[in-house]
Amino acid sequence: MKTLSAQEIFEKLKGKFGDGVVSLQTESVNPPFAVVPPGSIQEVCRFLKEDPDLLFDYLVCISGVDHKDKFAVAYHVYSTEHRHRIGVKAMLPHDNPVIPTVDVVWKAAIYLERETYDLMGIVFEGSCDPNRILLPDDWEGHPLRKDYIYPEQYHGIKI
Amino acid sequence: MSQGPAKRKPIKSNIFDVVPAPAEIPQNVLQKNFERVRACKGGEGIIEVGIADLFINWCRKNSLWYLYYATACCGIELMQGGASKYDFDRFGAVFRATPRQADMLMTAGTITHKMAERVQRIYAQMPEPKYVIAIGACTITGGPFYKDSYSVVKGVDLILPKVDVYVPGCPPRPEAWIEGIRNLQNLIMKTKNYGLKKA
Amino acid sequence: MTEPISKEALRTDEWTINMGPHHPSTHGVLRLELTTDGEIVSKARPSLGYLHRGLEKIGERVAWAQFMPFTDRLDYLAGMNCNCAYAWAVEKLAGIEIPERAEWIRVLVCELNRISSHLVAWGSFCADMGAFTPLLYGIREREWVNDLFEMVCGQRLTYNYARIGGVSHDLPPGFLEKTKEFCDYFEPLIDEYNRLITYNKILVHRLKNIGVISARDAIEWGLSGPNLRGSGFAYDIRRAEPYSVYPKLDFNVVVGHADRGTLGDCFDRYLVRIDEMRESVKIVRQVIDRIPDGPVMAKVPRVFKPPAGECYFRAESPRGETGFYLISDGGTNAYRLKIRTGSYMAMNIFEKISKGVMISDIVALIGSFDIILPETDR
Structure with missing residues (x-):
């Protein structure tokens, strides 16, 4: 067991991917985020999971964030072997939020991605189960977006 | 002889002997409103004669079997109320797992729009006569989710045809549930014409 | 003489059966779409969301402190744990x-x-397995804990006790003595529970070798709490990433150890909960002995505005990891509030492990995960 700091983890990522990872976001953020372009999220996650010094085997959480002009997808990962943690973040454009799925890396991502799609409307490309999960299938819109307007009624019942 | 039937026209029959109730039998609610007659001249059995509504209501109110239905927080209080400390069974309320055997629906917990159709179906599956107690703030008005939630039905009376008793609280204490059940029992005793609409 | 029946004539059809959302043993409004071949389940697909109340959206629309009552409704069996987890998360964000x-x-x-949460989990699990008495026993003791909480905050179920910066009231006089009395009363009862039902032959046979999850799978699918520890993997956030005063306390992390069947089956998850109650009593006793005097509330401004930033805090609640991912933009409301819960991840693996079990074992699986629906649906 060898616990690495976020900076060391980021150095390893930088060494592997070079310009494939953009920056480390540390200021008033806990745990720090490694910001990566959406296209390379799958390779980064696979490296995080399989590298013997990192071994991030536990996907804690996937959250979508609506920053009004863009979306962010935040992945919190944890290593049960080395007991260190880091966040990975990808920024998506607001008009077409699409990102490759990571459920091929961690199975835990299946439900977390379904939920993020359902409530935030971020599409996970290649997902094995790209359906709504919490809201009914015929619900319109994605409620956690900042510009979501509450509907007047659903199936004739006033909201 | 009890007071209720005495005001009415006394029963005269060739078959029955009208006699006062034997003194050793304690007076209860039923006997106050009913009079005892001996079946057959000579008297082999006892028949109670009175208003059928009273008798039927009395039976109904003392066996209010409730549906074991819980969606959210109030469901835990439903469990605790049904268990040994509060014991709804004392008032004739025992839980049934299927709506086909239930007389009373206690809507314990928040109802969302996804769930609303199912609640309506559960209600439709219950046999008549059926009673609804809206338990907790969520099923009365939407409760804490009234203003900010997009998926909560703001009151069970929007989706069910009638609600008999409202029990406020978040969640109500089991004592409040018992009060609600007692109120429903009082309501049932006022039912006329077997609860049927007049033809 | 009759002709021998051909294999084709014996072919059975697959049926699709709907279980829930109103079903006495789904612990709430869980709905399962079962595809069955006779009594064997070939697929069980959970359908969630029947209690989706939009807590995350509410968190963005109400002030930081006003969200505290909603955390009670997040997991109503363990309101205190959710209260405190949220308070710890906001305090970490604001420093x-x-x-x-x-x-x-x-x-x-x-x-x-x-x-009290494990008591209900244990009781209702046994009730699902056909033994109703344990539920009554469990609730009898739970009422005692409820009385203690009523002393503290006046509520039986939705406590709203923690505050950002401390707790709402100090402990009432006589509370610690009453709690000690409860510990003395409760600790021998765990052995009584074991004598009553745990090693009952019927219960053991219904639980052992059912729903086996290896530790590797459990981590891969994101299980946490007793469900993960039941697979024999000692991972407890109170130890792995200590918070609050847990480092000062002495307790063991209970893991499953293949007591009757295979490691990681329903019976192991059941036993973990039983033994965790013992450890909790141990912690409560230590707290009673060592609790210091002093104020219970830090100075927090009435209009509370944490500095802009992001933070992820996780705490060990009875159903696993309760995590809050908070983003503040410096305002009075949260910019984003994401809740990660243990039950939701338990439903994730459900489809995988329910392949090939009997229909009655589905009930055992649901009970062994101890899911609670507001946690999965939020």
């Missing part, structure tokens, strides 16, 4: 130090709530 006594009080009420 607030809370008084020493408040930390100890929080740990005390969290562990008491863990006991």
Whole structure:
């Protein structure tokens, strides 16, 4: 067991991917985020999971964030072997939020991605189960977006 | 002889002997409103004669079997109320797992729009006569989710045809549930014409 | 003489059966779409969302402190744990130090709530397995804990006790004595529960070798809490990433150890909960002995505005990891509030492990995960 700091983890990522990872976001953020372009999220996650010094085997959480002009997808990962943690973040454009799925890396991502799609409307490309999960299938819109307007009624019942 | 039937026209029959109730039998609610007659001249059995509504209501109110239905927080209080400390069974309320055997629906917990159709179906599956107690703030008005939630039905009376008793609280204490059940029992005793609409 | 029946004539059709959302043993409004071949389940697909109340959206629309009552409704069996987890998360975001006594009080009420939550989990699990008596026993003891909480905050179920910066009230006089009395009363009862049902032959046979999850799978699918520890993997956030005063306390991380069947089956998850109650009593006793005097509330401004930033905090609640991912833009409301819960991840693996079990084992699986629906649906 060898616990690495976020900076060391980021150095390893930088060494592997070079310009494939953009920056480390540390200021008033806990745990720090490694910001990566959406296209390379799958390779980064696979490296995080399989590298013997990192071994991030536990996907804690996937959250979508609506920053009004863009979306962010935040992945919190944890290593049960080395007991260190880091966040990975990808920024998506607001008009077409699409990102490759990571459920091929961690199975835990299946439900977390379904939920993020359902409530935030971020599409996970290649997902094995790209359906709504919490809201009914015929619900319109994605409620956690900042510009979501509450509907007047659903199936004739006033909201 | 009890007071209720005495005001009415006394029963005269060739078959029955009208006699006062034997003194050793304690007076209860039923006997106050009913009079005892001996079946057959000579008297082999006892028949109670009175208003059928009273008798039927009395039976109904003392066996209010409730549906074991819980969606959210109030469901835990439903469990605790049904268990040994509060014991709804004392008032004739025992839980049934299927709506086909239930007389009373206690809507314990928040109802969302996804769930609303199912609640309506559960209600439709219950046999008549059926009673609804809206338990907790969520099923009365939407409760804490009234203003900010997009998926909560703001009151069970929007989706069910009638609600008999409202029990406020978040969640109500089991004592409040018992009060609600007692109120429903009082309501049932006022039912006329077997609860049927007049033809 | 009859002709021998051909294999084709014996072919059975697959049926699709709907289980829930109103079903007495789905612990709420869980709906399962079962595809069955006779009595064997070939697929069980959970359908969630029948209690989706939009808590995350509400968190963005109400002030930071106003969200506290909603955390009670997030997991109504363990309201204190959710209260405190949210308070700890906001304090971590804003960098607030809370008084020493408040930390100890929080740990005390969290562990008491863990006991009462596991009691209901145990009781309703046994009720699902056909034994109704344990539910009555469990609720009998739970009422005692409820009385203790009523002393503390006046509520039986939705406590709203923690505050950002401490707790709402100090412990009432006589509370610690009453709690000690409860511990003395409760600890022997765990053995009584074991004598009553745990090693009952019917229960053991219904639970052992059902729903086996290896530790590797459990981590891969994101299980946490007793469900993960039942697979024999000692991972407890109170130890792995200590928070509050847990590093100062002495307790063991209970893991499953293949007591009757295979490691990681339903019976192991059942036993983990039973033994965790013992550890919680141990923690409660230590807190009673060591709780310091002092204030219970830090100075927090009435209009609370944490500095802009992001933070992920996780705490060990009875159903696994309760995590809050908070983003503040410096305003009075959260910019984004994401809740990660243990039950939701337990439903994730459900489809995988329910392949090939009998229909009655589905009930055992649901009970062994101890899911609670507001946690999965939020």
